[in-house]
Amino acid sequence: MNATKPSLRPSALFSAAALITLLALTTTATAECQIRGTGDLGTIIERATGSVLIVDRTRKERLARIEGLGDLSHASAVYSPDGRYAYLFARDGGLSKIDLLCGRIEKRIIQGGNSIGGAISQDGKLIAVSNYEPGGVKIFAASDLTLVADIPSTAIAEGKNAKTVGLVDAPNQQFVVSLYDSGEIWIIDMLNPQQPKITQLKNIGKLPYDALITPDGRYYISGLFGQDGLAMVDLWHPEAGSQTILAGYGKGEAQLPVYKMPHLEGWAIANDHAFLPAIGHHQVLVAATGSWQQRAAIEVHGQPVFVMARPDGRQIWVNFALPDNDTVQVIDSETRQVIKTLKTGKGTLHMEFSPRGEEIWISVRDSDAVQIYDTRTFALKATIAAKSPSGIFFTSRAQQIGL
Amino acid sequence: MNATKPSLRPSALFSAAALITLLALTTTATAECQIRGTGDLGTIIERATGSVLIVDRTRKERLARIEGLGDLSHASAVYSPDGRYAYLFARDGGLSKIDLLCGRIEKRIIQGGNSIGGAISQDGKLIAVSNYEPGGVKIFAASDLTLVADIPSTAIAEGKNAKTVGLVDAPNQQFVVSLYDSGEIWIIDMLNPQQPKITQLKNIGKLPYDALITPDGRYYISGLFGQDGLAMVDLWHPEAGSQTILAGYGKGEAQLPVYKMPHLEGWAIANDHAFLPAIGHHQVLVAATGSWQQRAAIEVHGQPVFVMARPDGRQIWVNFALPDNDTVQVIDSETRQVIKTLKTGKGTLHMEFSPRGEEIWISVRDSDAVQIYDTRTFALKATIAAKSPSGIFFTSRAQQIGL
Numbered sequence: 029m030n031a032t033k034p035s036l037r038p039s040a041l042f043s044a045a046a047l048i049t050l051l052a053l054t055t056t057a058t059a060e061c062q063i064r065g066t067g068d069l070g071t072i073i074e075r076a077t078g079s080v081l082i083v084d085r086t087r088k089e090r091l092a093r094i095e096g097l098g099d100l101s102h103a104s105a106v107y108s109p110d111g112r113y114a115y116l117f118a119r120d121g122g123l124s125k126i127d128l129l130c131g132r133i134e135k136r137i138i139q140g141g142n143s144i145g146g147a148i149s150q151d152g153k154l155i156a157v158s159n160y161e162p163g164g165v166k167i168f169a170a171s172d173l174t175l176v177a178d179i180p181s182t183a184i185a186e187g188k189n190a191k192t193v194g195l196v197d198a199p200n201q202q203f204v205v206s207l208y209d210s211g212e213i214w215i216i217d218m219l220n221p222q223q224p225k226i227t228q229l230k231n232i233g234k235l236p237y238d239a240l241i242t243p244d245g246r247y248y249i250s251g252l253f254g255q256d257g258l259a260m261v262d263l264w265h266p267e268a269g270s271q272t273i274l275a276g277y278g279k280g281e282a283q284l285p286v287y288k289m290p291h292l293e294g295w296a297i298a299n300d301h302a303f304l305p306a307i308g309h310h311q312v313l314v315a316a317t318g319s320w321q322q323r324a325a326i327e328v329h330g331q332p333v334f335v336m337a338r339p340d341g342r343q344i345w346v347n348f349a350l351p352d353n354d355t356v357q358v359i360d361s362e363t364r365q366v367i368k369t370l371k372t373g374k375g376t377l378h379m380e381f382s383p384r385g386e387e388i389w390i391s392v393r394d395s396d397a398v399q400i401y402d403t404r405t406f407a408l409k410a411t412i413a414a415k416s417p418s419g420i421f422f423t424s425r426a427q428q429i430g431l
Numbered sequence: 432m433n434a435t436k437p438s439l440r441p442s443a444l445f446s447a448a449a450l451i452t453l454l455a456l457t458t459t460a461t462a463e464c465q466i467r468g469t470g471d472l473g474t475i476i477e478r479a480t481g482s483v484l485i486v487d488r489t490r491k492e493r494l495a496r497i498e499g500l501g502d503l504s505h506a507s508a509v510y511s512p513d514g515r516y517a518y519l520f521a522r523d524g525g526l527s528k529i530d531l532l533c534g535r536i537e538k539r540i541i542q543g544g545n546s547i548g549g550a551i552s553q554d555g556k557l558i559a560v561s562n563y564e565p566g567g568v569k570i571f572a573a574s575d576l577t578l579v580a581d582i583p584s585t586a587i588a589e590g591k592n593a594k595t596v597g598l599v600d601a602p603n604q605q606f607v608v609s610l611y612d613s614g615e616i617w618i619i620d621m622l623n624p625q626q627p628k629i630t631q632l633k634n635i636g637k638l639p640y641d642a643l644i645t646p647d648g649r650y651y652i653s654g655l656f657g658q659d660g661l662a663m664v665d666l667w668h669p670e671a672g673s674q675t676i677l678a679g680y681g682k683g684e685a686q687l688p689v690y691k692m693p694h695l696e697g698w699a700i701a702n703d704h705a706f707l708p709a710i711g712h713h714q715v716l717v718a719a720t721g722s723w724q725q726r727a728a729i730e731v732h733g734q735p736v737f738v739m740a741r742p743d744g745r746q747i748w749v750n751f752a753l754p755d756n757d758t759v760q761v762i763d764s765e766t767r768q769v770i771k772t773l774k775t776g777k778g779t780l781h782m783e784f785s786p787r788g789e790e791i792w793i794s795v796r797d798s799d800a801v802q803i804y805d806t807r808t809f810a811l812k813a814t815i816a817a818k819s820p821s822g823i824f825f826t827s828r829a830q831q832i833g834l
Contacts, residue, residue: 064515067515108468109468111468404604
């Protein structure tokens with residue numbers, strides 16, 4: 029473990045403004061600015077058209093469509109603490125600040141060449157983005173998207189730095205990120221935004237490709253593409269380094285071709301156990317939290333992609349990779365039985381619970397629809413039209429660690 | 432255990448409108464309605480003056496003062512899912528709906544004679560109030576405060592029903608409440624608002640005086656004034672009834688006079704343990720969740736009142752009863768050591784964390800101030816003037832179960 033100040037790129041601080049392409053978009057409002065609460069707003073990514081819907085979770089209706097947001101495959105959003113602004117991370121390096129009350133783009137920059145997600149700091153004042161190209165993390169002021177810190181990742185070749193993945197926010201004004209090519213986990217402490225303090229954990233495992241942080245913000249877990257097992261860091265004890273958990277977890281066990289590496293942010297922690305997608309198996313695995321030993325494997329309909337716990341932990345909702353991506357299953361976290369199978373339709377890509385868990389919103393790409401289910405009765409309560417919807421993100425994420 | 436429909440008072444449904452005194456207050460706006468997010472708003476109870484401050488958590492400033500809210504000793508607030516409206520429960524039976532964006536009272540009713548708190552349903556559409564007089568629970572539409580259900584508690588004498596306490600919301604559109612005089616816990620299922628379904632758990636222990644629900648909404652725990660121990664219901668298994676946990680907990684152990692029965696909603700669940708205020712001792716007790724066996728007792732400065740976990744569970748903040756109510760202590764949940772003692776001032780009554788835990792707001796009645804501390808550095812970041820402040824409630828509660 030090394031605790032170092034960041035080795036900023038030469039003259040990064042001077043040329044930052046020049047490096048960033050500021051797209052001074054003419055932001056024509058698509059609606060009047062509204063006097064309304066923001067706690068029940070959300071965004072739906074329309075990946076094929078580079079647009080985003082702003083939705084009202086209470087009325088289950090669309091408020092506005094924002095267009096011109098770039099390549100939104102794998103796009104995600106975080107929210108300002110007041111719930112008014114969404115920060116959208118696009119695959120093409122675009123970072124957009126969207127005003128949900130006025131239905132318009134507040135600001136948009138192209139901050140990198142190839143980006144894979146971002147996070148907002150605990151205090152809501154910093155936006156961090158993890159980039160494939162150029163490899164590293166850039167941190168911006170949430171207020172106006174000016175560059176605060178440019179942190180290149182480990183150099184892996186002439187002019188090339190490790191891809192960064194699995195970026196999350198953590199307690200104590202920290203970000204945590206995995207370095208794909210160099211097998212590292214970095215903890216970035218932004219207590220002093222002008223002097224990021226970086227703890228570099230090396231040799232955490234081969235090719236971390238995604239990561240999650242537990243809901244309490246304590247454990248950071250990276251999936252490994254290059255070997256079996258997972259890398260885990262106890263953020264209460266970074267001095268202990270990273271340890272390998274669930275050593276049998278991975279492609280080595282696969283009996284079937286792997287159609288899609290599962291999303292780790294889809295892990296569910298419920299009832300003192302983690303429920304996680306098996307790789308290449310039609311199974312959801314159950315591991316005890318703490319010991320991180322596998323306890324059970326639940327047979328499901330296909331290869332799981334997202335495995336998500338209802339906020340009260342009683343239900344686990346699972347969607348699947350091709351050719352089974354027309355189905356969602358619900359597992360009782362106590363009995364570990366599949367209690368419901370829903371045929372949602374082809375291209376069932378993403379799920380988001382209402383913050384207190386009474387509803388789940390499910391995006392069904394090939395139906396151009398988001399379906400809203402009651403999680404108690406499993407009744408379909410409403411459908412919202414959306415163009416090839418993928419990610420769904422509610423503003424309640426602003427009030428939680430690691431989302 | 433009995434599962435029954437409520438025995439509504441005779442003609443309760445007919446005379447409801449007449450029974451309720453609708454105070455058609457002239458709601459003069461104290462400020463222009465604002466176009467702004469509501470995720471970082473909050474209210475501070477000014478108990479001596481019957482007023483409430485609306486505050487901005489980001490700017491750490493007061494936005495408006497709302498007056499004429501009645502007897503606000505032990506008052507508390509819940510929020511609509513959009514974060515725009517606060518529902519304030521006053522001791523004198525007043526129920527007020529406050530518009531935070533416009534800084535005014537939207538509606539106010541006197542719904543009972545002597546009230547001790549309330550809750551908002553999982554879907555945000557129902558407001559429940561627990562009353563001492565008349566003993567029972569009344570449930571109102573969140574939209575306009577019209578009566579939806581009037582549920583009298585168990586009759587204990589001619590024209591007298593048990594006091595209700597410890598009312599909380601629970602998953603699956605339920606409320607849970609304790610009946611002080613009759614030693615019961617009732618689970619009120621509002622799936623069909625016109626036909627509340629009530630599960631009555633009897634003989635749960637003597638004189639339950641307060642209660643809490645665990646953050647996942649699974650365990651409901653009542654403190655008992657009439658005997659040692661606590662009553663716990665696993666809401667996943669109400670058919671199992673109530674069980675007594677922590678049998679040695681209570682006044683029976685007290686070595687010192689009990690100056691104030693501690694608040695149970697101040698329990699902290701962190702790091703797989705519950706941290707709870709000892710009664711009559713200068714101790715915070717530590718019990719394992721699950722087994723609910725006591726594991727340790729941490730010596731502290733005085734008789735604890737609120738014992739609250741920072742949202743990430745790493746720190747436990749404690750305030751104290753007279754004569755030690757000028758102090759706050761911070762415990763590390765892992766080492767169980769007191770790591771900080773703050774002299775906040777006389778009348779330190781209540782604490783509220785920012786939802787991601789970087790700050791804590793502390794009301795100091797005798798200083799007419801709310802102090803805002805950084806939980807990492809313990810630095811005092813700001814102070815807000817308030818008249819005899821007590822409870823502090825942030826709108827992020829709208830997004831959580833049981834708050």
